[in-house]
Each structure stands twice: as C-alpha cells, then as structure tokens.
Amino acid sequence: MSALPERAEAVVIGGGVIGTSAAYYLAEANVDTVLLERGGLGGGASAHTAGMVRTFFPGDPGTGQRAVHSLNAYHQFARDTGVSLGLRRLGFMVLFTEEQQIAEFEAGRQAQEAVGVEAGLIGVREAVELNPLIDERAVLAAAWSSEAYHVDGLDIVRGYAAAARNHGARLLTHTPVMRIDHDNTVHTPRGSIKADRIVCTAGPWSGEVAAMASVDLPLTTHAMEMLFTDVPPAPHRELPMTMHATSGLRIRSWKDRILLAMGAPAAGETREAWLGRIGAHLGTLFPVLDGIGLHRAWSGDFDASPSNTAFIGEVPARRFLYAAGFTGAGLCQAPAAGQQLRDLLISK
Incomplete structure (x- = not known):
C-alpha cells in the first residue's frame, strides 16, 4: 500500500x-x-x-457549452492519454408530445447554436426513420442531435x-x-x-x-436506476438515445435488448407503481415494447x-x-x- x-x-x-x-x-x-x-x-x-456522451441538453446551453468542449477533448483523448475510447456515434433524439415543447425548443435554439450545440427540429416521419420503434401517432415532432456517442x-x-x-x-x-x-x-x-x-x-x-x-x-442526492427490457419480439437495429420530453423516459439499444431509465420511484411510490408508469409510457410511445418485461440493470446515486x-x-x-x-x-x-x-x- x-x-x-x-x-x-x-x-x-x-x-x-x-x-x-x-x-x-x-x-x-x-x-x-x-x-x-x-x-x-x-x-x-x-x-x-x-x-453516452452528448452535447444537446434541452433548455441548458451552459451545460451544452461544457459538453461541446468536452466532446472535442474526447476526440483527442487517445493522443493526450494513450487510451482509445472507441466513440461510436448513435445520436440523441427528444420526442415532443406537446406544442409548448416545440415552441420552447425553437425559442432556445439560437442560444444552443451560439455555444456550438448542433440540434434541429425534425418531423415525425424522419424521427421514425431514425428510431422505428416510435409510434408516429403519439409524437408531434422531435429534436435531433447527431453529436451523441456511446462510450x-x-x-x-x-x-x-x-x-x-x-x-x-x-x-x-x-x-x-x-x-x-x-x-x-x-x-x-x-x-x-x-x-x-x-x-x-x-x-x-x-x-x-x-x-x-x-x-x-x-x-441533493437522487437515486437513478437503469433497466433492461427482455429481448424484444422483433430484431431492431442500433437505436439512438431517445428521450420523452414530458416524462424524461430515455431508451437506447444495448446489445439485443433496450436499456432505459426514468429516475427511480418517487417518495411514497412503490416500485411496482413506478414500473407501471414506465410501462405505460413505453406502450404509448413504442408499441412494440408494450408489456415487455423490465429488469434491474444497475443503480446508483447522483448529485444535483x-x-x-x-x-x-x-x-x-x-x-x-x-x-x-x-x-x-x-x-x-x-x-x-x-x-x-x-x-x-x-x-x-
């Protein structure tokens, strides 16, 4: 020692x-x-x-500015440290299900662009092309940023x-x-x-x-739990990280399964009720995942x-x-x- x-x-x-x-x-x-x-x-x-590392943080260009700077450093990581990160581009999508969310994105776009964040508004058809699990009837539009990578x-x-x-x-x-x-x-x-x-x-x-x-x-300290789905009934290609603006539910591919997160049970909420809320959002936004089994992947705390x-x-x-x-x-x-x-x- x-x-x-x-x-x-x-x-x-x-x-x-x-x-x-x-x-x-x-x-x-x-x-x-x-x-x-x-x-x-x-x-x-x-x-x-x-x-995942990404640069687009909705409503938060200050964090985006640090993330843009950091992503540039990660692209130079092997040169600076001798370790290759093997960054793999996946992209990051935010699903809008309310008109106000679209308006807020458009109002904040200039501030995001000013710090180097690349994110644009796309229609439902393009969103479904990027993530075929999406139910186009449940979504009004989406924000898309290609600058998001697996690491x-x-x-x-x-x-x-x-x-x-x-x-x-x-x-x-x-x-x-x-x-x-x-x-x-x-x-x-x-x-x-x-x-x-x-x-x-x-x-x-x-x-x-x-x-x-x-x-x-x-x-303050908050709990976060990541979940795996069962293997979906139909094979899927690698998906971008996709977030629901209303609930904060996030999903992405993880080998043959889906990795997802939506915080942790709220105060006084049972785990079963929390899983039920997640399942309801999955069934609405991504019908192929309706009723799919959910299992603990890993959990931890983060500071806010x-x-x-x-x-x-x-x-x-x-x-x-x-x-x-x-x-x-x-x-x-x-x-x-x-x-x-x-x-x-x-x-x-």
Whole structure:
C-alpha cells in the first residue's frame, strides 16, 4: 500500500470521471497532485450511467457549452492519454408530445447554436426513420442531435488516471477522507496530508466532504436506476438515445435488448407503481415494447444542484475548489470541468 505523502499542492477528493480529469489536467500543468478515492477508481456514479456522451441538453446551453468542449477533448483523448475510447456515434433524439415543447425548443435554439450545440427540429416521419420503434401517432415532432456517442465511462476514468500518473500525480484508492482541519490537513485511515488546495470532486458525497471543510454546497442526492427490457419480439437495429420530453423516459439499444431509465420511484411510490408508469409510457410511445418485461440493470446515486446545473468554483478563504452537481451528466462534461478546476487553481 502506497504511503500518503506529507503535503501536496492539490489534494483531489473523489476518483470518478471528474476527479481523474482534474488530476490529469493539474498534473499536466506541473501541479503536485494527490488524489484520494474512498473505493476503487470509477466505482461511484461514473460506473452507473447509460454510457453516452452528448452535447444537446434541452433548455441548458451552459451545460451544452461544457459538453461541446468536452466532446472535442474526447476526440483527442487517445493522443493526450494513450487510451482509445472507441466513440461510436448513435445520436440523441427528444420526442415532443406537446406544442409548448416545440415552441420552447425553437425559442432556445439560437442560444444552443451560439455555444456550438448542433440540434434541429425534425418531423415525425424522419424521427421514425431514425428510431422505428416510435409510434408516429403519439409524437408531434422531435429534436435531433447527431453529436451523441456511446462510450464506456470506465475507459475515461482509466485513461485519465494513467495519464495523471504519467505526469507525476499520486492516486490512492481505498482511502476515505475522515476529517479536514482548518489548515487543510486531510485525515484518512492511512495518515494525514496537508493540502495547499483541496479539490472536491466526490459526486454524491461532495456535500459531506465540503461540510468537513466548513463549506456549504447546496446539493441533493437522487437515486437513478437503469433497466433492461427482455429481448424484444422483433430484431431492431442500433437505436439512438431517445428521450420523452414530458416524462424524461430515455431508451437506447444495448446489445439485443433496450436499456432505459426514468429516475427511480418517487417518495411514497412503490416500485411496482413506478414500473407501471414506465410501462405505460413505453406502450404509448413504442408499441412494440408494450408489456415487455423490465429488469434491474444497475443503480446508483447522483448529485444535483438547485438549478440542475453543475457547480464549479472556489471558496478562496478555505482554499477549497469544487466541481459537483452534474445531475448524472458528468461524463459529458468531465474534460471541461477538469480544465476549469486547473485554471482556477493555477491562477492563484
């Protein structure tokens, strides 16, 4: 087991996709960096996703801007880290079933385009050509963005981790943070380390880590469960990620099955009732999936801010930086977040 150094310029807390990105960009900038992860690298929210990176976030051009920047970085990932991500283009479609949703998309299109997001309005016939499971009678129109790709989030974590180590960062797993003193001494079961700057990238645990440093991050934690369908009765080609604007239901191909998500049971709602709601939407939007069996794929927690957009910033008085509240979209923003944390730290 590696020894904990006495001191570091930056101590990154959290070894998911955001934390390993931060460790890489800091170490690349010659910042003496130590990363502490309570479990294994990528063992939290980074491993419990739909395996997609995209740039279009309806109604949220700020997130889209970070995602565009991050996608460009992923296209350069092999050059920068030596790890190929094998990005596979699938596309991302949002189904509109209400006129107001179409109007809101059109009203926000200019802001999306201004930050480099490519998304256009398409008719029902074109939507069905892209995803033949759609019932054209249930949909008014759709937004389509071709800039969405399948990726394994753990490949991103491993690539950033290896590249960070190559630049001199020390990444210590199974090293939970127990306490943070006012002078930024971070205490763990393996010893203590003095940090010139703390960088909090702990995902759903970011609020707890911040509280140890007397910093208030107004985050809430939400559960997310991914589901597999049974094998559909008829073979289907690979489908784009398709989201229902009203319910948030998302589906995409996963080998011979369909992977889907629609949050988790609401407070006071039984699992059976929640599965029933999902089944009703499936039957309406994608009739071939009506009544199909649904099974747990994997589940996890994600952190969200009050505005559902990420917090990235610094509390100068505490020498405490943070990147949290990615609402399950950390894969889409990790390179931009890591670079922003680097820029905040080295500007001091």
